[in-house]
Amino acid sequence: MPHHDQNHVTHHDDSQIRDAICGHVDWLRKFAVSLETGKLDRSAHDISCDDRCDFGQWLTTLRADPNDPAMEKLDVIKALHSRFHRYAGEIAGRLEAGEKENAHARFTSPAFKRVTNSLVLNLNDWRQDFKPLMV
Template structure:
């Protein structure tokens, strides 16, 4: 895969995952989710997860440390997002906001840092 394509995918992931906080906040306030908590928990249902785990990345990329770290952090992000979604669905807004503001925020920030680091490494490799 060309490096610029990898950088583009990482940029898309950064934008998409940044939007999750607003989606979850809306879900907590309204009790309405566009996806089930189960689907949100699955890290291979979003476009980035499908790309990350799909066939377009070669074995060398998938064996690299940045890939391995990103894949793990992405799964952790989705696990917490799914927990927030389940609490929202169960009308447990206080618990959902607490999880969103703490563990979710921490996982999101860690994933964002890892994605930016990986993007920087790929951009410098061009």
């Protein structure tokens, strides 16, 4: 994993965001299996925390910087990422409570799809800000 200075992000490296998109999509597939089997690999509390995944840990190292255009969307990305984890944690909590059908219904609901799609779309958009400008 490339090293990132705490206050500066290299625009030529969008790998953290690419990995975040892939990681969250892969995790959603595993989460769907967990909902079918009724067995989670982590607690609902852990799932609801937005700083337990690799991307969330990386986000905590970033700071808004008025001189860095890529950081303009940082607060939006953090909020969307947090919302995704909070919602997923609520779904996992239903499963932990033995409410398998309720958990599955929430997972397949338009509301969770909006949360998921919004995060992925905004990550894809943010990723463009990390690519070098064509002169």
